Amino acid sequence: xxxxxxxxxxxxxxxxxxxxxxxxxxxxxxxxxxxxxxxxxxxxxxxxxxxxxxxxxxxxxxxxxxxxxxxxxxxxxxxxxxxxxxxxxxxxxxxxxxxxxxxxxxxxx
Amino acid sequence: xxxxxxxxxxxxxxxxxxxxxxxxxxxxxxxxxxxxxxxxxxxxxxxxxxxxxxxxxxxxxxxxxxxxxxxxxxxxxxxxxxxxxxxxxxxxxxxxxxxxxxxxxxxxxxxxxxxxxxxxxxxxxxxxxxxxxxxxxxxxxxxxxxxxxxxxxxxxxxxxxxxxxxxxxxxxxxxxxxxxxxxxxxxxxxxxxxxxxxxxxxxxxxxxxxxxxxxxxxxxxxxxxxxxxxxxxxxxxxxxxxxxxxxxxxxxxxxxxxxxxxxxxxxxxxxxxxxxxxxxxxxxxxxxxxxxxxxxxxxxxxxxxxxxxxxxxxxxxxxxxxxxxxxxxxxxxxxxxxxxxxxxxxxxxxxxxxxxxxxxxxxxxxxxxxxxxxxxxxxxxxxxxxxxxxxxxxxxxxxxxxxxxxxxxxxxxxxxxxxxxxxxxxxxxxxxxxxxxxxxxxxxxxxxxxxxxxxxxxxxxxxxxxxxxxxxxxxxxxxxxxxxxxxxxxxxxxxxxxxxxxxxxxxxxxxxxxxxxxxxxxxxxxxxxxxxxxxxxxxxxxxxxxxxxxxxxxxxxxxxxxxxxxxxxxxxxxxxxxxxxxxxxxxxxxxxxxxxxxxxxxxxxxxxxxxxxxxxxxxxxxxxxxxxxxxxxxxxxxxxxxxxxxxxxxxxxxxxxxxxxxxxxxxxxxxxxxxxxxxxxxxxxxxxxxxxxxxxxxxxxxxxxxxxxxxxxxxxxxxxxxxxxxxxxxxxxxxxxxxxxxxxxxxxxxxxxxxxxxxxxxxxxxxxxxxxxxxxxxxxxxxxxxxxxxxxxxxxxxxxxxxxxxxxxxxxxxxxxxxxxxxxxxxxxxxxxxxxxxxxxxxxxx
Numbered sequence: 018x019x020x021x022x023x024x025x026x027x028x029x030x031x032x033x034x035x036x037x038x039x040x041x042x043x044x045x046x047x048x049x050x051x052x053x054x055x056x057x058x059x060x061x062x063x064x065x066x067x068x069x070x071x072x073x074x075x076x077x078x079x080x081x082x083x084x085x086x087x088x089x090x091x092x093x094x095x096x097x098x099x100x101x102x103x104x105x106x107x108x109x110x111x112x113x114x115x116x117x118x119x120x121x122x123x124x125x126x
Numbered sequence: 127x128x129x130x131x132x133x134x135x136x137x138x139x140x141x142x143x144x145x146x147x148x149x150x151x152x153x154x155x156x157x158x159x160x161x162x163x164x165x166x167x168x169x170x171x172x173x174x175x176x177x178x179x180x181x182x183x184x185x186x187x188x189x190x191x192x193x194x195x196x197x198x199x200x201x202x203x204x205x206x207x208x209x210x211x212x213x214x215x216x217x218x219x220x221x222x223x224x225x226x227x228x229x230x231x232x233x234x235x236x237x238x239x240x241x242x243x244x245x246x247x248x249x250x251x252x253x254x255x256x257x258x259x260x261x262x263x264x265x266x267x268x269x270x271x272x273x274x275x276x277x278x279x280x281x282x283x284x285x286x287x288x289x290x291x292x293x294x295x296x297x298x299x300x301x302x303x304x305x306x307x308x309x310x311x312x313x314x315x316x317x318x319x320x321x322x323x324x325x326x327x328x329x330x331x332x333x334x335x336x337x338x339x340x341x342x343x344x345x346x347x348x349x350x351x352x353x354x355x356x357x358x359x360x361x362x363x364x365x366x367x368x369x370x371x372x373x374x375x376x377x378x379x380x381x382x383x384x385x386x387x388x389x390x391x392x393x394x395x396x397x398x399x400x401x402x403x404x405x406x407x408x409x410x411x412x413x414x415x416x417x418x419x420x421x422x423x424x425x426x427x428x429x430x431x432x433x434x435x436x437x438x439x440x441x442x443x444x445x446x447x448x449x450x451x452x453x454x455x456x457x458x459x460x461x462x463x464x465x466x467x468x469x470x471x472x473x474x475x476x477x478x479x480x481x482x483x484x485x486x487x488x489x490x491x492x493x494x495x496x497x498x499x500x501x502x503x504x505x506x507x508x509x510x511x512x513x514x515x516x517x518x519x520x521x522x523x524x525x526x527x528x529x530x531x532x533x534x535x536x537x538x539x540x541x542x543x544x545x546x547x548x549x550x551x552x553x554x555x556x557x558x559x560x561x562x563x564x565x566x567x568x569x570x571x572x573x574x575x576x577x578x579x580x581x582x583x584x585x586x587x588x589x590x591x592x593x594x595x596x597x598x599x600x601x602x603x604x605x606x607x608x609x610x611x612x613x614x615x616x617x618x619x620x621x622x623x624x625x626x627x628x629x630x631x632x633x634x635x636x637x638x639x640x641x642x643x644x645x646x647x648x649x650x651x652x653x654x655x656x657x658x659x660x661x662x663x664x665x666x667x668x669x670x671x672x673x674x675x676x677x678x679x680x681x682x683x684x685x686x687x688x689x690x691x692x693x694x695x696x697x698x699x700x701x702x703x704x705x706x707x708x709x710x711x712x713x714x715x716x717x718x719x720x721x722x723x724x725x726x727x728x729x730x731x732x733x734x735x736x737x738x739x740x741x742x743x744x745x746x747x748x749x750x751x752x753x754x755x756x757x758x759x760x761x762x763x764x765x766x767x768x769x770x771x772x773x774x775x776x777x778x779x780x781x782x783x784x785x786x787x788x789x790x791x792x793x794x795x796x797x798x799x800x801x802x803x804x805x806x807x808x809x810x811x812x813x814x815x816x817x818x819x820x821x822x823x824x825x826x827x828x829x830x831x832x833x834x835x836x837x838x839x840x841x842x843x844x845x846x847x848x849x850x851x852x853x854x855x856x857x858x859x860x861x862x863x864x865x866x867x868x869x870x871x872x873x874x875x876x877x878x879x880x881x882x883x884x885x886x887x888x889x890x891x892x893x894x895x896x897x898x899x900x901x902x903x904x905x906x907x908x909x910x911x912x913x914x915x916x917x918x919x920x921x922x923x924x925x926x927x928x929x930x931x932x933x934x935x936x937x938x939x940x941x942x943x944x945x946x947x948x949x950x951x952x953x954x955x956x957x958x959x960x961x962x963x964x965x966x967x968x969x970x971x972x
Contacts (some may be wrong), residue, residue, distance in 0.1 A: 026654060028651070049697070051695075051699070063706045064940055076697050102656070
């Protein structure tokens with residue numbers, strides 16, 4: 018199994034969700050996060066006063082998929098979240114050693 | 127409002143007057159002496175004596191010729207209360223309906239001279255009815271005496287007229303405050319204790335003045351107050367009778383106005399009042415024991431009344447320890463139009479509505495329809511004042527809702543009462559969610575967290591935040607149905623606004639907010655706000671900064687009211703970024719978006735045009751002005767501007783100047799002229815006008831429309847009949863070059879233009895924001911003539927001022943100038959030179 022953690026623009030969450038749903042990936046965790054990568058924020062000026070927007074609002078989407086689905090899921094996320102501009106986000110992929118269903122204690126493969 | 131009792135009948139009767147006044151007075155005094163010697167010089171005897179004096183006054187009035195003038199004689203103070211003792215002053219007011227001329231003065235002398243000749247001390251006041259138009263605040267004792275005024279002779283109707291003028295909530299409030307001050311001063315003379323060995327039965331704590339003061343407090347605030355007091359009303363009356371009997375003996379024995387119950391007089395008084403005891407000491411002890419018992423009752427009642435009495439805060443409204451009360455619940459039950467005023471008074475006094483008042487409303491509210499609560503503009507204005515966000519607004523609205531008033535005033539709101547909408551995020555019923563949005567706004571008003579401070583600054587800027595509250599109140603009423611609620615909310619809110627007869631621009635604002643209350647969160651959280659096109663579209667939707675501010679705050683408090691967890695710092699940040707980007711777009715880029723022929727908004731203006739305006743005339747005026755113009759001004763203002771521009775010639779200036787609710791609006795239409803903007807702002811400054819808001823607009827044909835809103839703090843326009851013409855004349859002369867504004871400003875410059883700014887000014891030049899203009903953004907301390915100084919510097923640099931936005935927020939002036947030089951944007955060097963000069967000017971160093 019793989020855990021795919023993607024950091025995307027807030028307005029791309031619905032597109033990513035739809036793309037994953039087409040792969041029958043429904044279970045996911047979505048979190049509001051703030052941070053920056055290469056896109057180091059910018060300075061907004063409001064009435065002569067500068068507002069330094071260094072941490073940008075992003076959405077984090079976590080899904081756990083079988084190894085066989087991982088590549089398709091990654092492609093779907095990248096396609097759905099891409100605008101081509103700096104700040105589109107990142108996708109991280111991590112191996113999952115084990116997984117348990119808390120209600121039943123059942124181990125999933 | 128309680129009115130003192132008066133005699134019945136149209137005119138006061140004249141006594142038969144068997145005896146001449148001198149003999150009648152002697153007989154009356156003999157009668158009172160005899161009563162006093164029997165120990166019975168109490169209330170009944172004094173009332174009888176007062177009635178005898180009334181008869182004498184009427185006789186003198188009839189004999190004087192005062193009866194032939196429109197006048198009335200009123201008894202004041204103790205005489206008004208019918209408590210005249212043997213040597214009491216006889217206080218009267220001779221009141222004339224009209225101006226006091228020679229005939230009236232002659233009659234007055236003919237009345238007063240015989241009265242003085244009787245050997246009584248007369249305290250007389252003479253007034254014309256119009257004198258009571260202004261409260262005599264420097265004479266509180268006289269005002270207190272007027273509370274007990276009753277008509278004795280002359281025109282009864284004149285007294286009634288006087289009562290109507292005099293007995294108002296504000297007058298009662300002033301008299302009450304004065305009375306409490308006088309009480310404190312008098313008590314201080316007696317070291318604040320009633321236990322005096324030789325008490326003054328008139329002035330000591332617990333004596334007659336305190337007794338009458340207690341009654342006056344009740345009369346001015348709550349006529350039923352003493353029924354709930356610490357002493358049985360009968361015991362209070364006993365105390366009065368006792369004190370009057372003692373006072374009568376003191377007058378009798380002293381043969382003058384003697385009010386101190388001295389050691390010497392205590393024995394005689396005890397004897398006259400029939401106290402038993404073998405020794406004088408024993409009789410005196412019993413007398414004094416009785417005195418202190420009665421004085422204590424009076425003292426306790428007074429202290430209780432001071433703590434409990436509602437202070438008048440409006441017609442039939444008083445504030446007491448348990449909140450706002452209806453002084454007369456029976457009257458309140460018949461007058462639903464006064465109920466919202468009660469809640470407004472509670473907000474102002476930072477208290478709540480009393481349980482008694484809420485019960486009264488709850489009991490009677492179902493008898494009335496929505497229209498009954500706002501029969502006139504006054505009640506509608508009260509509602510709008512009530513809706514201004516302040517501490518307690520949510521609590522008061524909740525009280526209104528709980529007692530059934532809110533749903534009755536607004537049946538549209540009743541439709542969502544306890545309404546449950548099942549979804550994954552809302553945690554409260556629709557009505558409570560709605561009220562919580564208002565609580566969130568109220569909390570924002572009070573401060574809020576550090577990250578909210580930026581939103582609070584937006585709220586503080588709003589000229590009419592009550593419109594936002596109104597929009598919040600109805601933004602979800604459409605949820606009584608299950609389909610698209612925003613449109614249904616608009617439909618229902620429109621009916622409310624029709625009933626409230628809100629001005630068209632305010633109505634449009636409220637409906638806009640309701641219609642689009644979900645739009646900003648949609649764009650902020652689900653659209654790519656880094657895409658300038660998205661911001662441009664959103665800016666086009668909101669149109670003006672005021673709408674943007676309101677919608678932003680509405681979105682914030684609406685999300686926060688969904689559940690405690692819904693408004694995260696993440697969402698706040700996204701919302702704020704969209705706000706800032708849109709604000710900057712609205713203020714800096716509007717010059718690039720011009721009105722074009724055949725666009726939908728222009729068609730609407732054309733279709734609804736008045737008969738005197740042609741399609742060609744309107745089109746010629748509008749074409750090439752910024753799009754923003756159509757959103758800034760209501761239709762009627764647009765048509766007025768078109769008329770102003772009619773047939774304008776190069777050397778002409780067309781002006782209009784109109785007041786509206788304390789703010790003047792000046793519209794100037796002319797063809798482009800050098801220093802135009804600087805000259806207009808200079809002329810306004812030279813007349814001491816403080817410019818609050820304004821817009822300078824230009825179209826490609828060189829037509830200039832400048833609209834200024836300003837306050838006239840020195841009231842020049844109000845106090846001088848020809849002031850408007852004078853201002854217009856000077857403007858015409860200065861703008862057309864026939865007069866120089868600099869000379870006019872010399873005096874003012876020395877007095878007000880200089881001075882240390884309260885915070886460091888910010889001047890910023892931007893060549894990127896607009897395709898056509900260099901934007902100069904200025905934030906500085908607001909000051910008279912500020913705009914003139916800024917625009918003069920810009921003009922001296924050879925720049926053309928094409929578009930200007932002027933805003934004032936508290937002490938801050940925010941001005942955005944769109945300028946060019948020789949038709950193009952400024953070079954970097956030109957920008958630096960200009961901003962440096964502006965900075966120095968605003969810092970006061972040049």
